[in-house]
Amino acid sequence: MWFLLVILLLLSVMYYKRSRKEFSLLPSPGACLPLIGHYKIFTHGSDPTTLIWDLYRKYSSNGMMLLNVFGLNNVFVGDFNVLKQIYNDPNVQNRGHNDHKKCGMANKISIDRGTNPGPLAGVIMSQGKAWTEQRRTALKVLRDFGFGKSTMEEMIQDEVKQFISYLKQTSCTPIDIAGKFNLPILNALWKITVGESFEYSDPKLIEMLEKLTELFQKLAKPTGVFAITYPWLFKIFPNLFQRQLDIEVNQAIANLMRNSIEQHKKTLDVNSPRDVIDTMLIEIENTTDKESSFYQDVGYNHLVNTLIDLFIAGSETTSTTLTWAVLYMVRESDVQRKVQTELDTVVGGSRLPSLADRPNLPYTEAVLMEIQRCANIVPNGVHHMSSKPVYVNGMIIPANTMISPCFTEILKGDYWGDGMVFRPERFLDESGAVKFDEHFIPFSIGKRRCLGETLAKAELFLFFASIVQQFNLQPEISGQLPTEDCITGITVLPKPFKVICKPRS
Numbered sequence: 001m002w003f004l005l006v007i008l009l010l011l012s013v014m015y016y017k018r019s020r021k022e023f024s025l026l027p028s029p030g031a032c033l034p035l036i037g038h039y040k041i042f043t044h045g046s047d048p049t050t051l052i053w054d055l056y057r058k059y060s061s062n063g064m065m066l067l068n069v070f071g072l073n074n075v076f077v078g079d080f081n082v083l084k085q086i087y088n089d090p091n092v093q094n095r096g097h098n099d100h101k102k103c104g105m106a107n108k109i110s111i112d113r114g115t116n117p118g119p120l121a122g123v124i125m126s127q128g129k130a131w132t133e134q135r136r137t138a139l140k141v142l143r144d145f146g147f148g149k150s151t152m153e154e155m156i157q158d159e160v161k162q163f164i165s166y167l168k169q170t171s172c173t174p175i176d177i178a179g180k181f182n183l184p185i186l187n188a189l190w191k192i193t194v195g196e197s198f199e200y201s202d203p204k205l206i207e208m209l210e211k212l213t214e215l216f217q218k219l220a221k222p223t224g225v226f227a228i229t230y231p232w233l234f235k236i237f238p239n240l241f242q243r244q245l246d247i248e249v250n251q252a253i254a255n256l257m258r259n260s261i262e263q264h265k266k267t268l269d270v271n272s273p274r275d276v277i278d279t280m281l282i283e284i285e286n287t288t289d290k291e292s293s294f295y296q297d298v299g300y301n302h303l304v305n306t307l308i309d310l311f312i313a314g315s316e317t318t319s320t321t322l323t324w325a326v327l328y329m330v331r332e333s334d335v336q337r338k339v340q341t342e343l344d345t346v347v348g349g350s351r352l353p354s355l356a357d358r359p360n361l362p363y364t365e366a367v368l369m370e371i372q373r374c375a376n377i378v379p380n381g382v383h384h385m386s387s388k389p390v391y392v393n394g395m396i397i398p399a400n401t402m403i404s405p406c407f408t409e410i411l412k413g414d415y416w417g418d419g420m421v422f423r424p425e426r427f428l429d430e431s432g433a434v435k436f437d438e439h440f441i442p443f444s445i446g447k448r449r450c451l452g453e454t455l456a457k458a459e460l461f462l463f464f465a466s467i468v469q470q471f472n473l474q475p476e477i478s479g480q481l482p483t484e485d486c487i488t489g490i491t492v493l494p495k496p497f498k499v500i501c502k503p504r505s
């Protein structure tokens with residue numbers, strides 16, 4: 001009996017060593033144990049963002065570091081040029097394993113969203129031909145319905161006006177600003193996509209957005225990785241790591257999308273599409289190619305998932321950035337005053353800033369860039385997966401390896417010199433004009449870079465410039481500034497803080 005056990009143990013160690021061989025040349029934090037992976041991740045006390053950055057700074061070489069957590073291999077890239085090469089490589093555009101049956105993440109999310117396990121539909125998590133088709137079409141229809149157009153600006157400005165009147169009603173009482181931007185930001189996108197907006201006071205929606213934030217925080221923890229690598233555990237423990245929350249949030253959002261699609265189907269006029277859903281429905285109706293991701297039921301499933309993706313990617317990210325914007329203005333009162341002076345000179349006080357003012361507001365623009373750099377709201381980006389072995393900077397990354405940016409290093413690391421300091425002037429040249437820096441990539445880089453960048457930039461500018469033009473943003477207690485301490489998830493939120501929004505006139 002003992003003899004058999006020893007043989008079994010030896011065989012599993014040999015198998016494990018062989019399976020690790022192809023990763024052996026990649027720099028990593030020390031010993032990698034069976035089942036657990038690089039145990040150093042558990043011996044560090046810091047939050048997941050700081051942890052990855054600490055490990056990266058200590059153990060990376062050639063711009064990369066391999067981290068194995070519960071059997072999942074993830075290469076973190078903290079060098080701008082290496083990331084640029086990798087994220088532009090056609091063989092690094094997947095999100096999951098080549099074989100979807102081996103992709104725990106795709107299967108888990110499909111089930112969470114109420115569909116059969118399988119390759120993921122939509123834009124964010126799809127891959128191959130389906131991703132190319134869905135991304136191209138989503139970009140086109142969003143552009144047709146307003147991205148980068150004056151109609152989009154009007155929609156955002158409607159929300160800005162409502163938000164400003166809400167802030168005025170707070171009558172200088174300190175408010176907790178986190179979460180307040182979610183609905184106005186979502187509404188601007190929703191008018192373009194679904195042709196309708198949500199009620200700010202809709203309790204169901206508020207709850208859904210709060211749960212979404214919770215889900216984002218949960219997914220970034222090591223337990224989130226555990227859930228993806230050992231999905232069979234849910235068969236034994238159905239509510240392990242609060243799995244029911246994942247299902248509840250995903251299905252609530254999926255049902256919202258399915259209902260919208262059904263409503264649109266009933267009133268669709270193929271000659272006069274009203275919004276993104278109508279246009280996608282027409283595309284589905286016109287598709288006869290059985291291989292296309294727009295064909296019949298497959299097409300509807302992609303549409304549901306694309307809408308979920310826009311909802312998820314389009315609300316949390318921009319509103320979190322705006323929360324940081326308020327925090328930095330409270331902390332940096334000199335910067336706030338300089339932005340106000342520029343806005344007063346260029347825009348005046350009788351109207352709100354518009355996108356046409358943007359080229360004439362270089363300081364405001366530089367401050368926004370510095371806010372995005374320092375806030376670093378998606379510190380480990382969205383992972384890509386290699387579909388073939390990739391040769392980069394003298395190393396080989398095997399096929400089916402997760403690759404994630406270490407944005408904290410890219411946005412705040414050595415390249416910037418004083419990367420931890422809030423200093424908008426780094427984005428201005430001697431003449432005071434905006435100085436762009438290719439290392440500034442909060443929306444990522446390469447073929448899968450953020451699809452909503454144009455909308456996000458417009459929203460950030462219009463909300464930020466209007467709020468700073470209209471209010472003096474002050475700490476709850478004079479002299480007690482909010483800290484940069486944060487709550488880490490897929491996106492990084494500041495710890496709750498209160499702000500007084502004092503009207504300037």
Ligand code: HEM
Pocket residue numbers: 087123124125135189309310313314315317318321377378381382383384442443444445447448449450451452453455456
């Ligand atoms: C400040 C706001 C935002 C930031 C910082 C941000 C950042 C990012 C990042 C880092 C990625 C990953 C890109 C990659 O895989 O390399 C991404 C992807 C994506 N973003 Fe954004 N995003 C923002 C706003 C938005 C908005 C408003 C929308 C929706 C309209 C959006 C839609 C998407 C989609 C659909 C993807 C997936 C693209 C693909 O897989 O092809 N994002 N974003």
